[in-house]
């Protein structure tokens with residue numbers, strides 16, 4: 001199993017190393033590519049595959065050399081069927097080599113099926129391969145094993161849902177008090193990242209920018225995870241860069257803030273999108 005350095009199958013550096021370098025060079029911002037029907041309409045685009053394509057490639061043109069990563073929301077491509085997924089393939093290919101990609105697919109299933117999801121999102125040669133993918137551990141962290149192994153093999157990464165940004169998440173993730181579900185996920189990611197050397201492992205967590213005092217309440221040590229923390233919830237869901245710094249404290253250097261609608265609403269002009277992304281990025285740097 002590849003423990004450190006370039007992934008043997010590809011010669012590619014680990015995802016954690018590549019993301020750490022991108023965050024150091026560009027700052028801790030991920031821009032979500034979420035082609036919601038209402039945004040397409042506001043941009044003067046049709047809610048079809050052509051609109052989706054124009055929207056996505058415009059966002060990529062605007063932020064592809066500015067953000068550390070982009071995060072296409074898979075559901076918003078899926079709702080257009082095979083034509084939408086073809087657009088997603090094109091977007092992932094266009095981003096390759098320009099900006100790291102996080103496919104927000106939230107996949108999770110029993111092991112044998114998980115292997116197929118891993119194959120789709122993490123294997124070199126797959127039309128949908130992204131630098132990383134979001135995973136749901138609801139079937140048990142260990143059920144994600146095929147994705148964890150394939151990601152390590154190909155120098156790709158995963159972000160496992162731990163404390164999501166939506167208010168309903170607490171009803172499952174906080175259960176157990178001192179031995180909460182979120183804590184189990186966090187500890188499993190910590191163990192997983194021991195296989196990687198360097199400051200950041202390739203097994204990240206999703207922890208919402210909106211979770212307030214939950215990290216302290218549940219006594220979660222995100223620094224110990226030594227993995228990237230993808231933090232959605234900025235802007236449209238109400239969290240500010242200052243909330244992010246307050247919430248994550250000592251783990252803040254691991255945090256990749258992600259914002260979609262708040263930035264995308266500034267389109268369709270490239271300049272407007274870049275200004276909005278820079279505003280968020282400056283907030284994340286200064287907060």
Ligand SMILES: O=c1ccn([C@@H]2O[C@H](COP(=O)(O)O)[C@@H](O)[C@H]2O)c(=O)[nH]1
Nearest residue numbers: 073164165166208232236237259260261
């Ligand atoms: O806990 C989570 C996990 C994922 N998301 C995703 O992030 C974006 C947020 O979009 P905004 O427009 O910035 O609110 C979206 O794709 C969600 O599915 C999340 O919000 N919370």
